[in-house]
Amino acid sequence: MDVSQTIYQTPSILSADGLVGLVFLVMVAVTILGAYVASTAERVVRAVSGLVICFVGVAGIYYFLNSPFMSMMQILIYVGAVCVTISFAIMLAAPEEKKKTTPANILSGPLGFIVAALIFGCMTGLALKTEWQSYPKSGSGSVRDIGISLLTTNSMVFELISIILLIAIIGAVVIARDGRSS
C-alpha cells in the first residue's frame, strides 16, 4: 500500500474516510481547547473542567488510533479518578483569599518566552533530526496483547509503577493514621 497517496488525497466529507478524518480533527480541537482552558482559566474549577475536556479529547485520539482500551482507560482513570481527586483536593483545601499579585518583574515575560522558545526549538530540532524507526507492532492492540507485553517485554515498567503505587498507599496510610483527633 502506498502511504504517500493516502495522505495527499482529500476524501469527501460524506465518505467514511472523510467522516473519520473529521472526527480526528474534532478530537484534536477538543484537546487543544481543553488544554487552553486548563492553562488560562482563573478559577481552579474551570481549569479542572478544561483538564477533563482535554483528557476526553486525548481519549478520542486514542480511540481514533485503534486503541479503544487505552482510550477507555484514559477516561476512567484520568477523568474518573484524577480529575475527581483534584476537585476533592480543591474543595477540602482552605478557601484562599485572592492573592495580591505583585507587579511582575519586567524581565519575567521575555525570559519566560525565551525559555519556552528554546525548549520548543530543541524539541522540534530533536524530532526532526532523529531517524525515527517504526517500532514493530506488538499484537493487535487487544487487551490480551497489552497484558502479555506488560508482563513480559515491559515488565520493568509494570513493576516500577507497582512500587510507586505501593509507596503512595503506604504514604496515605501514614498520613491518615493519626485520624481526625489531631
Add this chain to the structure above:
Amino acid sequence: MGGYFTDLLTGTKSLIDGMWITLKEFPRKPVTLNYPHESVKMYKRFRGHIELIKNEEGTSNCIVCGMCERACPSSCISLAGKKPEGSKKKVLTSYILDFTTCSLCGSCVESCNFDALQFSNEYNLASTRREDFVFDLLKRLEAQE
C-alpha cells in the same frame, strides 16, 4: 472484628423483612379516594354550617322568633318572616347565613326551641369569591329532597 458478621446478617435480614412487608402491600387495594371525584361521607355528628330542618309538610318548623339571630355572637344570621292572611303563625320568608363570620359555635342551634335548626354535613367548601359563603338556607331547604 466483633459484631462484623452479626451486623451484616441482622442488617440483611431486616432489609429483607422490610421489602417483604412492602411487597405484601403492593397488590392490595388503595385506601385513598380519588378526591374531587370521590370523597369521604362525613359522619353524622360533624358540625358543619347550620341548615334548616325539613318537617313532614316539606317546610321549616321555624316560627321566626329570632332567638337564633339574637344568640349569634358574630351576628351572621339574618332572617325575616311575615304573617300570611288568616294565620296565627309567622312564616319564614328568608334565612341568610353569612358563613364568612360564623365560628360554628352552635349557639343558634342550642337557642332554637322549635327544632328548626341543625348542623349540616357539608365540608367541601372552597371558593375564591366572598359571595359564595353567604348561604340562603331557605333555598337550601327547598333543594333538599
Add this chain to the structure above:
Amino acid sequence: MSLTLLNAAVAVFIAICFVGLNAAYLVWCERKGAGFYQRRPGPMENGPWGLLQPPIDGVKLMTKQLLIPGGVDKAIFMVAPVLAMFPALISFVTIPFSKNIVAHPINVGVLMIFAFAALGGMSLLVAGWGSRNKYAMISSVRAVSQTVAYEIPMLITTITIVLVSGSLNLSEIAASQLGGFWKWNIWGFQEAVGYNILMPISFLIIFVCAVAETNRAPFDLGEAESELVAGFHTEYSSMGFGLFFMGEYANIVIGACLVTILFLGGWSSPVPLGFFPFTDHVGWFLLKIYMIIFVFIWIRWTFPRTTIYGLLNLSWKYLIPISLFNLLLTAALLKVF
C-alpha cells in the same frame, strides 16, 4: 452496514428516542409503583391510568423559564446538565440488547460503561460547584464521594465476571451464559465460574452498587431533600433540571442492563428450547431489565435514606473487602478447575 452520516444520524436518533421514552415512562412507573407500595393509585388524571402524565410533564418542563441565578459560573452551569445526559446516552451504544441488536460492539464495552459513568460523576461535581449554592455544593461532594466509593466494589466484581468469561466485550460476556438459567453467572455451582458458591453474593454486591451509583434511595444522599433542598440541581429549572432527571433514569436503565448482562445472562432465555417464546430473544433482555428496575423502585419506596457515614461504611467496610475476597477466590478456583 457502512458508516455514513445518515446511518450515524439515524442511530443517534433511535438511541435518543429509546432513552427519552424510557426516561419519561420510568418516571410514570416510579410514581405508579410508589403509589401501589403506599396503597394509593398513583397518577390517575391524565389519560387512562395517568398514561399521559409523562408527555404533559415534559411540555410543562419545556415551557418553563430557564432561570440562571446571578453569580453562578455560567459556562459550567450550562454545560453540567448536558454532561449529565451525554454519558448516559453514549453508554447505550455498546449495550447488546440481543445477539444482533447492538449499535457498536466495542471490544472493551465494560470499560466504556464505567468510563462514561465516571464522566457522569464529574457532571454532578461541576453542577454543584457552578450553582453558587452551598446546599448544591455539599450535595455534589456527597454524590461524588458516594460514586467513587461504590465504583470500586462494582469494578472489582465486574473484574470477577471478566475473569470468568475472559472478555471485556459485553456481547461475549452475555453469549457465554447462553443455554438455560443454570448457566447464568449468578449461580455458583457450575464449571464456568469455577464452582465459586459466592457468586450470588457477587450479584448482590453489584446490585447494591448499581443502586448507589444511580444515586437512588436509600442512597440518594445527593438529593436529600430534607436537608439539602434538592441537592445538586437546586438551582436548575426547566430543561436543565429535565436533563438531570432524564440522565438519572437513563443511568438506571444502564445499571439494569449491566447487571443483566453480567449476571443474568443478557438475552438468554431461562429454558433452552428451540421455539419462539423460549428462544434467546431481545424480549428476554427487556423483561430482565424491567424486572430489575421494578426491584429498584421497590427498594426506593421501602427504605428510608441512610446517613452518609452508613453509606460510606457499607462500601468501604463490607462491599470492598467482600468483593476483593471474592475476586481472589474466583481467580484461585478458576486456576484449580
